[in-house]
Amino acid sequence: MKTWIRFRNAHGQTGFGVLENHRITQYDGEMFGTATPGAKLLSREDVTLLSPCVPTKVVALWNNFHALSEKLGKAAPSHPLFLIKPPTSVIGHGEPIQRPKAYNGKIAYEGELAIVIGKRCSNVSAEEADDYIFGYSCINDVTAAELLNEDPNFAQWCRSKGFDTFSCIGPAIQRDFDWRNAHVITRLDGVERQNYPLSDMIFSPAQQVSLISQDMTLEPGDVIACGTSVGVGSIKDGATVEVSIGGIGVLSNVLAGGV
Template sequence: MRIARFSTDEGMAFGVVEENTIAVVAPHPFGELTFTGQRLPLADVRLLAPILPSKIIAIGKNYAEHAREMGGEPPAEPVLFSKPSTAVIGPGENIAYPEKLSERVDYEGELAVVIGRLVRELPASRAAEAILGYTVANDVTARDLQQRDGQWTRAKGFDTFCPLGPWIETEVDPADLAITTTVNGEVRQDARTSQLQHDIPSLVAYVSQVMTLLPGDVILTGTPAGVGPLEVGDEVTVTVEGVGALTNRVVSRD
C-alpha cells in the first residue's frame, strides 16, 4: 500500500495511491485507516512530502564503501545525527543551494524508515511493529561546512536539505532493495540495502534506546558510495526498488 500526503485547492490530506487514483483517508495514516469514500485522479493532486516528522534521525557511514570514500572505516556502532523538520521538502520541490555559505553541496540517496507508533527501548526482534513503511530520501549535505565544522548540524540542516517521497510504501521487504541516484540522468550511486552495515531492525532498536520515537518520525538509513556534488540547475533522482523515485531540481537560494 502506498500512502501519500497531497494537496488540492481544498487543502491537504492523506490518501492511498491505487494506480491512477488516490483514495482519501482521514484524519491521518496511523493505526487503522479510515477511508472517506472520496477518490481523486492522481493527476489532479500535488504530492507533498509524505510526512512532516517531529524529528529526523539519520545514520552516518552505514555502507562500508561510503565510509571508506569519506576517509575512514565503518564504525562499530551506528553514528546518529539529526536533521530539522524544516529541511523537509517533497517530490518536485526545489533544493535551494546556499551559495553564499557553501561551495560544495552533495546528494546522498537513502532508504528512509517511517515510524508508525510511539516506541521506546524496543528490541530489534519487534522493530517491524514500530514501522509504518518506507520512503525515499536525499540527505543533502553542504560537504565543505561538514568538514569545516567538525560536526554535522549546519551542513545537514539547511531548509530544503531533506527531500522525502513520493509516498510511504507499507508492503515492501527492505532487506535487499536496489538504490540508485542519478544526476541529470547519469547514474552516480548504485547499491543494495543488503549492504547496510547495520540493518533496519537494528537501527530502529538502537535509536529507540536513546529517544522515544513518535508516529511519523523518520530514520534515514545511510547512503552508499558515490556521493558527489550538485550544481545549480541539476536534476537529482533517488530511486529505491519497490518504493519509488524522488526527483528534485537544484536552484540558487541567493
C-alpha cells in the first residue's frame, strides 16, 4: 500500500516519493507517468509537505450524499452536479488558508474525499473508471459563503469557492484505499464537526469519473472533490480545520486573516 507525497526539501527543491514509517523514498520521473525509486532516502521531519498533486482543475461536487440531500429536501441528482475550481486555489497540508483581501464575511469548511486522476480520461465507462484513478486524498473545499448568492440573478459557485488557497489537498495520495468502509471526520480547533460515511455517496468514485469524463477530459493529477455531507460550518480567523480520513491521513490548515 503506497502513500505518495510531494515535498520541498531544506534547499527549496521540490520532489515526490513514497512515505513509509516517517521515511521518504524519493522517486525519479513523473508521479503519473514513469516513476522509479531513487537511491535517496529522506526523513519526513526534514521536508515540507506540498499538495500531493498539481491539478489543472478541481471538479467539486454538490449534493452527492443521501443524508445531506434529505436534510436539504433535494432530490438525488441523475448526473453529478459540479463546479470547477482553478489550480491557483490549491494548497497543501499545513499551508494557511488566506482570507480574500476584499471579503470580510463568513468562510466555510467542507471536509471531503478527493479522487486523484492518474491518466488522461475521456468518455470512459464506469467499469473502466477505476483504472484511471491514481488514488485518494483529503480535501477541504473552502467557501466564501456570503458571495454564493450575493447576486440574486446568478449563483456564484466558482467565485465563492475559487479564491487562492480555497482548495486544501493532502497530506498524501493513498493508492490502495477502501472508501466503502471509511468516514470523513472534520474537526474545528479540535472539536468534531463532521463525521459521515463515504458509503452514503449518491455517485461512487467510479461513477463520478465516468460521468464527468463524458463532460470534459480529465488530466493526470486532476482532482474530483466528492462532495460533503452534514455538518458544514464557518471558520473564524486563526482557527484550525482538520480533515481526517482513516487510511489516508489528516489534512490540517489554519485560516489566516486578510492579506
